[in-house]
Amino acid sequence: MAVQTVVTSTDSSAVDLGPAAALSCRECGHRVPLGPVFACEECFGPLEIAYDFSAYDTEELRKRIEAGPANIWRYAPLLPVPADVAEKPNLNPGWTKLVQADHLAGELGVEPGKLFVKDDSGNPTHSFKDRVVAQALEAARAFGFTTLSCSSTGNLAGAVGAAAARAGLRSCVFIPHDLEQGKVVMAAIYGGELVGIEGNYDDVNRFCSELIGDPAGEGWGFVNVNLRPYYAEGSKTLAYEICEQLGWRLPDQIVVPIASGSQLTKVDKGLQELIRLGLVEDRPYRIFGAQAKGCSPVSTAFKAGHDVVRPQKPDTIAKSLAIGNPADGPYVLDIARRTGGAVEDVTDEQVVEAIKLLARTEGIFAETAGGVTVGVTRKLIEDGVLDPSLTTVVLNTGDGLKTLDAVAGTGLTATIRPTLDSFREAGLA
Numbered sequence: 001m002a003v004q005t006v007v008t009s010t011d012s013s014a015v016d017l018g019p020a021a022a023l024s025c026r027e028c029g030h031r032v033p034l035g036p037v038f039a040c041e042e043c044f045g046p047l048e049i050a051y052d053f054s055a056y057d058t059e060e061l062r063k064r065i066e067a068g069p070a071n072i073w074r075y076a077p078l079l080p081v082p083a084d085v086a087e088k089p090n091l092n093p094g095w096t097k098l099v100q101a102d103h104l105a106g107e108l109g110v111e112p113g114k115l116f117v118k119d120d121s122g123n124p125t126h127s128f129k130d131r132v133v134a135q136a137l138e139a140a141r142a143f144g145f146t147t148l149s150c151s152s153t154g155n156l157a158g159a160v161g162a163a164a165a166r167a168g169l170r171s172c173v174f175i176p177h178d179l180e181q182g183k184v185v186m187a188a189i190y191g192g193e194l195v196g197i198e199g200n201y202d203d204v205n206r207f208c209s210e211l212i213g214d215p216a217g218e219g220w221g222f223v224n225v226n227l228r229p230y231y232a233e234g235s236k237t238l239a240y241e242i243c244e245q246l247g248w249r250l251p252d253q254i255v256v257p258i259a260s261g262s263q264l265t266k267v268d269k270g271l272q273e274l275i276r277l278g279l280v281e282d283r284p285y286r287i288f289g290a291q292a293k294g295c296s297p298v299s300t301a302f303k304a305g306h307d308v309v310r311p312q313k314p315d316t317i318a319k320s321l322a323i324g325n326p327a328d329g330p331y332v333l334d335i336a337r338r339t340g341g342a343v344e345d346v347t348d349e350q351v352v353e354a355i356k357l358l359a360r361t362e363g364i365f366a367e368t369a370g371g372v373t374v375g376v377t378r379k380l381i382e383d384g385v386l387d388p389s390l391t392t393v394v395l396n397t398g399d400g401l402k403t404l405d406a407v408a409g410t411g412l413t414a415t416i417r418p419t420l421d422s423f424r425e426a427g428l429a
């Protein structure tokens with residue numbers, strides 16, 4: 001990947017992104033000023049946001065968060081956004097429900113009161129991606145970009161289209177040409193340009209990296225490429241919300257889906273920050289990664305004990321997770337191993353079963369990615385890897401209405417004439 005030099009219409013020293021102090025390399029620690037860059041100029045490692053939280057008093061910060069709006073901006077003091085972010089036009093995602101899932105717990109053999117589903121289908125464009133796009137939008141504004149773009153497995157395209165529409169920016173997004181109809185419509189409806197690429201997500205991503213280095217992409221903020229350090233921080237809000245909703249307590253176990261692996265690494269970063277800030281008690285927690293078998297490069301590496309993630313060619317109904325060459329794969333392996341977690345995968349059949357199980361036990365209709373996390377949770381419990389006596393949070397990151405094909409065949413119980421006789425004949429009385 002080419003190193004992007006800082007090209008910005010504003011002086012980066014004047015950029016106000018709240019507590020964000022600099023970009024720092026995750027490999028060598030080299031620091032550079034905030035800008036639309038994503039790779040280290042020294043070692044090509046990925047850059048992430050470094051903060052200055054030194055001025056915060058724990059109790060004051062807790063009160064400030066609790067008094068904040070019922071969306072991700074209650075955590076603005078911990079995000080790369082200006083203090084007045086909530087007043088600007090954006091979609092205000094987050095503060096989604098943490099559902100105590102006792103019926104599902106019963107089916108999975110988890111103790112009552114111990115299993116929770118964090119249901120991110122309740123976000124404005126019905127996936128967790130609104131969280132990350134909201135951060136990237138602030139970075140795009142700060143750096144003076146006029147077009148918002150991305151490479152997407154579907155949900156991100158919709159989230160970018162909607163956020164750009166709300167902010168009054170142009171959007172032009174790129175997806176594999178063969179995605180689910182629900183994802184395509186959701187990405188197109190907000191009026192931006194939607195381009196299907198003949199290839200899989202990894203081809204789309206490579207194309208976008210080329211476009212960034214070309215004059216044709218000038219002035220474009222690619223939320224998950226040149227704005228990736230900012231974008232990625234949005235996933236921390238999942239960790240913040242889960243802990244606050246549990247009464248400022250760490251869960252013991254979290255099951256997180258893996259596409260690029262960004263979400264999982266930032267959920268961990270969010271938990272670490274809460275511990276460091278004193279907002280939660282420092283106790284061990286375990287992070288589990290979930291993939292579909294048809295695209296399981298990280299779980300394959302985990303099980304083989306490898307540190308390197310070998311790319312795969314995806315073939316699964318869980319298209320939102322179908323990244324064959326996950327950028328954050330090695331970091332996911334580190335986190336799963338450091339926290340005593342694991343990375344596991346389930347077949348497409350198990351994904352569909354899990355979607356139906358969650359719907360019939362808790363009234364939550366998950367997209368395929370949610371089928372992956374619930375299916376993996378079930379498998380990890382059966383295999384004795386996940387402890388059913390501990391507090392466990394399973395992420396549902398998207399809405400089943402976008403992946404209806406996955407549950408094709410689900411439909412009418414019976415078709416009857418409008419008479420009581422007909423109703424009785426159908427055996428429904």
Ligand SMILES: *Cc1c(COP(=O)(O)O)cnc(C)c1O
Nearest residue numbers: 155259260261262263369397398
């Ligand atoms: C994008 C996405 C994820 C996770 O993506 P990462 O690249 O691993 O951060 C999970 N679930 C859904 C539904 C998604 O769209």
